[in-house]
Amino acid sequence: MSELIAPAFRRAVxxxxxxxxxxxxxxxxxxxxxxSHAELAAVHVVEIGWSLPLDADVAGxxxxxxxxLDAAEAVTEEMKVPLDAVLLQARDVGAAxxxxxxxxxxxxxxxxxxxxxxxxxxxxxxxxxxYVLKNAPCAVWVVREPKAExxx
Amino acid sequence: MFVLVVGGGKVGYYLSKELIExxxxxxxxxxxxxxxxxxxxxxxxxxxxxxxxxxxxxxxxGCARADIVAAVTGDDEDNLVICQMAKxxxxxxxxxxxxxxxxxxxxxxxxxVDEIISPTRMILASIEQDIPVHExxxxxxxxxxxxxxxxxxxxxxxxAIGRAPGDLTMPPGCSLFAVxxxxxxxxxxxxMTLRVGDKVIAIGPSDCSASLxxxxxxxxxxxxxxxL
Numbered sequence: 001m002s003e004l005i006a007p008a009f010r011r012a013v014x015x016x017x018x019x020x021x022x023x024x025x026x027x028x029x030x031x032x033x034x035x036s037h038a039e040l041a042a043v044h045v046v047e048i049g050w051s052l053p054l055d056a057d058v059a060g061x062x063x064x065x066x067x068x069l070d071a072a073e074a075v076t077e078e079m080k081v082p083l084d085a086v087l088l089q090a091r092d093v094g095a096a097x098x099x100x101x102x103x104x105x106x107x108x109x110x111x112x113x114x115x116x117x118x119x120x121x122x123x124x125x126x127x128x129x130x131y132v133l134k135n136a137p138c139a140v141w142v143v144r145e146p147k148a149e150x151x152x
Numbered sequence: 153m154f155v156l157v158v159g160g161g162k163v164g165y166y167l168s169k170e171l172i173e174x175x176x177x178x179x180x181x182x183x184x185x186x187x188x189x190x191x192x193x194x195x196x197x198x199x200x201x202x203x204x205x206x207x208x209x210x211x212x213x214g215c216a217r218a219d220i221v222a223a224v225t226g227d228d229e230d231n232l233v234i235c236q237m238a239k240x241x242x243x244x245x246x247x248x249x250x251x252x253x254x255x256x257x258x259x260x261x262x263x264x265v266d267e268i269i270s271p272t273r274m275i276l277a278s279i280e281q282d283i284p285v286h287e288x289x290x291x292x293x294x295x296x297x298x299x300x301x302x303x304x305x306x307x308x309x310x311x312a313i314g315r316a317p318g319d320l321t322m323p324p325g326c327s328l329f330a331v332x333x334x335x336x337x338x339x340x341x342x343x344m345t346l347r348v349g350d351k352v353i354a355i356g357p358s359d360c361s362a363s364l365x366x367x368x369x370x371x372x373x374x375x376x377x378x379x380l
Contacts, residue, residue, distance in 0.1 A: 050179050050200065050214035053154075092197035 094131030159225030326356025
């Protein structure tokens with residue numbers, strides 16, 4: 001049986017949503033990046049409403065935000081893979097991720113997708129992932145988390 | 153400068169686009185979700201897909217920190233409400249409204265909209281300037297709109313021909329202050345004799361047109377431009 005070979009990438013941007021799925025995605029991408037020494041950036045975007053200026057000091061004062069970035073770095077340190085963890089403030093998460101991927105000339109953008117059903121009905125994909133899928137210039141991987149125990 | 157534009161029609165779209173290209177921070181409110189998505193695709197994530205007539209959504213769009221609010225929807229009523237809320241509830245320094253029906257201009261001014269833009273009035277003025285009118289021509293409104301600068305083109309049959317400005321009976325608050333003769337503008341002196349072809353420039357209350365017409369144009373039907 002032939003060995004599964006991961007597609008090569010030079011530079012990847014990982015979106016950190018701040019949920020339990022972040023560590024899984026960071027580990028997955030770091031494992032794939034390690035053999036080829038690809039560059040990794042992890043980005044957490046804090047959405048700022050229009051009632052505040054974009055440079056308002058909102059995220060910088062939040063311990064929670066720092067924990068999200070620290071958790072991602074902890075995963076890659078353990079694997080000895082360099083990671084640039086950054087915080088962004090933006091009006092729209094999807095647009096910020098696409099801009100960041102373009103600015104870094106990334107050839108891969110990775111997002112996590114929590115498995116959530118809206119009011120027990122349809123599976124909810126949100127608006128960030130469709131935006132990124134539509135607008136990102138590079139490859140996009142969407143990593144859906146497993147269904148929780150007891151979910152249909 | 154932070155500009156809040158309300159109304160994502162052609163005017164709002166191009167206004168926002170130009171402002172963004174000039175380096176300003178812009179948010180555009182458009183209540184139609186489909187149109188809002190279309191604009192987002194074209195100019196980026198600057199669109200709030202809500203009705204700007206609702207104070208809650210104006211607040212969410214950052215009205216309280218806006219330097220300018222421009223209400224450019226196709227509805228005069230909406231534009232007035234938006235400017236009123238921006239001015240009196242959110243304390244916005246400068247409000248600009250598009251007024252589609254020229255008859256609403258006075259109301260907008262009366263209710264404190266800082267600047268009104270009337271495309272209808274502008275086109276009307278442009279048309280009037282291109283037509284060889286015998287009528288009075290309204291050149292510009294002054295102050296809060298209570299005063300107007302008016303031009304009268306004197307033709308054969310005008311009761312003012314051969315008379316001095318001082319001999320004419322002007323309506324209260326109205327005065328003649330200049331004449332354009334052979335393409336040269338000069339101050340109108342009391343002893344000057346008015347001639348055929350003179351363009352007399354007057355300033356006065358907006359309701360003085362009828363009296364001015366009587367004094368400078370006369371009631372000769374030939375002096376009235378048909379169809380206007």
